[in-house]
Amino acid sequence: MPAVDDSRVLVAALTRDDAAVYRISDDRALVATLDFFTPIVDDPYTFGAIAAANALSDLYAMGATPLFALNIVAWPRDPEILALVGDAIRGGADKMIEAGAFILGGHSIEDREPKLGMVAVGEVRPDELLTNAGARPGDRLVLTKPIGTGILATALKRGAVTEQEMAEAIRSMLTLNAGALAAARASGGVHALTDVTGFGLLGHLHTMLAASGVGARIHAELVPVFPGVREQITAGAVPGGTVRNVAAAASFTAWPEGVDDAMRTLLCDAQTSGGLLMAVDRDAASDLLARLHETGTPAAVEIGEVTAAGDPPLEIVDDIP
Ligand code: CO
Numbered sequence: 001m002p003a004v005d006d007s008r009v010l011v012a013a014l015t016r017d018d019a020a021v022y023r024i025s026d027d028r029a030l031v032a033t034l035d036f037f038t039p040i041v042d043d044p045y046t047f048g049a050i051a052a053a054n055a056l057s058d059l060y061a062m063g064a065t066p067l068f069a070l071n072i073v074a075w076p077r078d079p080e081i082l083a084l085v086g087d088a089i090r091g092g093a094d095k096m097i098e099a100g101a102f103i104l105g106g107h108s109i110e111d112r113e114p115k116l117g118m119v120a121v122g123e124v125r126p127d128e129l130l131t132n133a134g135a136r137p138g139d140r141l142v143l144t145k146p147i148g149t150g151i152l153a154t155a156l157k158r159g160a161v162t163e164q165e166m167a168e169a170i171r172s173m174l175t176l177n178a179g180a181l182a183a184a185r186a187s188g189g190v191h192a193l194t195d196v197t198g199f200g201l202l203g204h205l206h207t208m209l210a211a212s213g214v215g216a217r218i219h220a221e222l223v224p225v226f227p228g229v230r231e232q233i234t235a236g237a238v239p240g241g242t243v244r245n246v247a248a249a250a251s252f253t254a255w256p257e258g259v260d261d262a263m264r265t266l267l268c269d270a271q272t273s274g275g276l277l278m279a280v281d282r283d284a285a286s287d288l289l290a291r292l293h294e295t296g297t298p299a300a301v302e303i304g305e306v307t308a309a310g311d312p313p314l315e316i317v318d319d320i321p
């Protein structure tokens with residue numbers, strides 16, 4: 001994409017941040033993001049609500065407050081499947097209302113496979129903007145949701161798990177990252193923030209490290225994982241995006257001696273509506289974790305620390321500190 005040089009553009013595509021940010025006055029900026037995908041669960045209402053939580057997540061990851069959204073709908077004309085689109089749209093609309101925002105319009109086309117998502121628009125004070133740049137050596141890395149939704153969704157499509165069995169992952173995908181952002185703000189010590197989605201935990205961490213000019217160490221055994229994920233990796237339920245993420249991670253990650261493929265797959269699993277990944281000042285880390293617990297985020301775990309830039313920038317260790 002061509003670079004943009006305009007003082008009103010505070011964040012553009014070049015830094016691979018979570019959303020675009022456009023200043024409209026000295027103390028206000030618009031934040032916009034777009035996300036859509038194929039059904040991740042069978043229940044259409046739940047799919048719509050997850051799509052909304054996922055789209056809003058990129059606003060929270062910039063420190064923004066959601067304002068409104070527009071639907072993007074691609075859906076088959078087959079009467080049996082068409083009958084489900086209303087529930088999917090209702091699920092998205094209800095989740096937007098929970099976030100204090102509204103769906104105000106959208107666009108639909110016919111497609112062979114259902115797809116649903118949103119353009120989400122929010123606002124932020126320019127001096128309160130949180131980006132993926134700003135992590136400093138010594139910062140603690142905190143994650144607010146377990147990982148493994150890509151693997152579980154693939155297992156669901158294969159009939160290897162039921163929605164019942166992945167209920168904890170579904171509850172997590174339905175959880176707005178609003179509470180996690182509020183905890184980050186209240187702690188006052190968060191230097192960098194992003195959300196974990198399609199590029200997986202390591203991919204999004206690497207983007208943060210590159211934007212901040214630092215490295216990191218992750219304690220693999222501390223990373224929270226949804227129940228049943230390890231078994232499904234062994235059974236081969238690995239989505240294509242996760243396989244590509246594992247290949248990409250090889251160029252920026254040092255793995256511990258004798259690490260198995262399952263661990264690489266797990267840490268690179270493509271997430272939907274994943275948690276926030278925060279680099280927090282070491283002196284503010286315990287206060288942040290306490291606030292996250294209080295808010296009831298699906299996880300609140302310190303998984304590693306920021307280091308000086310190294311080659312490769314990211315080191316995975318299998319000890320427990
Ligand atoms: Co994001």
Ligand code: CO
Pocket residue numbers: 018033034035058197
């Ligand atoms: Co996104």
